[in-house]
Amino acid sequence: MSQTSILAAVSAPVSTLEPEINDELRELEVVSRDLETHTLSANTRRAYAGAWRDFAAFCSVHDLEAMPAHPETVRWYVAWMSVQLDDLGGPRWSVATIRQRLAGIADAHLRSGALDPTAHRGVSGLVRGLAKLRAMRPKRKRPLLLDDVMRVITAMDHDVYPAGVSAARDSVAVWLGFAGALRRSEAAGLTLDDLELHQRDGVHIRVGATKADQDNSAPDVVVLPYGSMPSTCAVCTLHRWVALLVADGDQRTTMRLLLGYQIDEHVCGRDGGPGLVSSADLASPTPLLRATYRNRRLATIHGRGVTGDALHTMLRTRIAEAGMDPGTYGFHSLRAGHVTQARRNGASTEEIMRAGRWKKAETVDVYDREWNPAARNSVMRLGL
Ligand SMILES: [Zn+2]
Numbered sequence: 230m231s232q233t234s235i236l237a238a239v240s241a242p243v244s245t246l247e248p249e250i251n252d253e254l255r256e257l258e259v260v261s262r263d264l265e266t267h268t269l270s271a272n273t274r275r276a277y278a279g280a281w282r283d284f285a286a287f288c289s290v291h292d293l294e295a296m297p298a299h300p301e302t303v304r305w306y307v308a309w310m311s312v313q314l315d316d317l318g319g320p321r322w323s324v325a326t327i328r329q330r331l332a333g334i335a336d337a338h339l340r341s342g343a344l345d346p347t348a349h350r351g352v353s354g355l356v357r358g359l360a361k362l363r364a365m366r367p368k369r370k371r372p373l374l375l376d377d378v379m380r381v382i383t384a385m386d387h388d389v390y391p392a393g394v395s396a397a398r399d400s401v402a403v404w405l406g407f408a409g410a411l412r413r414s415e416a417a418g419l420t421l422d423d424l425e426l427h428q429r430d431g432v433h434i435r436v437g438a439t440k441a442d443q444d445n446s447a448p449d450v451v452v453l454p455y456g457s458m459p460s461t462c463a464v465c466t467l468h469r470w471v472a473l474l475v476a477d478g479d480q481r482t483t484m485r486l487l488l489g490y491q492i493d494e495h496v497c498g499r500d501g502g503p504g505l506v507s508s509a510d511l512a513s514p515t516p517l518l519r520a521t522y523r524n525r526r527l528a529t530i531h532g533r534g535v536t537g538d539a540l541h542t543m544l545r546t547r548i549a550e551a552g553m554d555p556g557t558y559g560f561h562s563l564r565a566g567h568v569t570q571a572r573r574n575g576a577s578t579e580e581i582m583r584a585g586r587w588k589k590a591e592t593v594d595v596y597d598r599e600w601n602p603a604a605r606n607s608v609m610r611l612g613l
Pocket residue numbers: 455456458459462463464465466495496497498499
């Protein structure tokens with residue numbers, strides 16, 4: 230061996246190895262460098278980065294410091310995550326995801342040399358409690374079927390002042406959730422000019438692009454149908470409420486409208502003739518479901534709209550007033566109820582997808598599995 234080749238072997242030992250081993254070492258070198266700089270997998274790093282962005286956004290909305298974060302801030306964040314719902318009314322984030330988010334927050338703090346706020350006992354205790362609670366309670370909002378909806382609406386004081394004012398609004402909200410299968414944020418966001426009276430169908434409602442289909446910016450049209458009876462007529466309910474809005478606080482007109490509440494007569498124009506309100510009354514970009522205030526003697530309708538959360542609370546209160554346990558119900562129970570009731574009455578998956586504005590049949594299947602186990606199930610065809 231010449232002098233030069235010995236030196237070459239010392240300075241670059243890799244070059245003296247067999248070609249295959251050489252390649253293997255090169256690969257190992259890549260792996261070791263990867264291990265060094267990325268102690269976390271790419272997926273975990275992405276999840277941590279997302280977790281941090283979300284937490285920082287939460288802090289910014291609530292005017293809280295994200296870095297370093299106080300353990301109390303993290304507790305609020307956990308509580309907030311625990312009550313967010315997904316498209317099916319179930320928890321939006323699993324406990325495992327919430328834990329991963331906390332790991333992301335911990336990672337960001339440790340890398341900045343700050344104390345890890347998620348290590349605080351108050352935070353870990355909260356997550357453990359949530360895990361136990363989730364294991365105990367059913368995950369999704371129970372559906373409200375037509376009988377339940379009728380019970381809730383019938384229990385309201387419709388024909389007395391001032392209680393009848395909020396009853397008129399709440400009945401509309403209930404029908405929007407049940408017949409229209411609207412989410413609470415969609416119902417709360419409607420303005421009068423989103424509605425169009427339709428002689429044959431009842432009312433057409435334009436619902437903006439939803440979170441479920443962000444890439445589809447064209448609004449969907451939801452139908453609020455006439456009822457065979459005035460008591461099941463969503464359109465009558467809408468006419469009554471909009472008539473109160475048109476009356477604009479005039480107490481005598483309002484009282485006359487409320488006292489004229491007749492469950493045995495359509496006021497929607499279904500049987501021909503004019504309804505209580507006309508298309509011209511809907512030509513306004515003002516909120517449909519407005520906040521109301523009432524004391525024992527007086528009811529006022531505000532100009533601003535209700536929030537989705539207020540609709541949720543309203544429904545639970547109305548359910549309790551109807552003598553039912555509001556425990557597992559929420560505004561989403563109306564949308565879930567639409568699916569379940571329609572399925573029991575023989576609706577096809579395609580029909581339900583259209584009403585719920587779902588793009589995937591699997592979503593409807595989830596409702597079926599949970600609340601309609603007998604639907605499209607051969608057990609019903611055994612001739613028993
Ligand atoms: Zn009617």
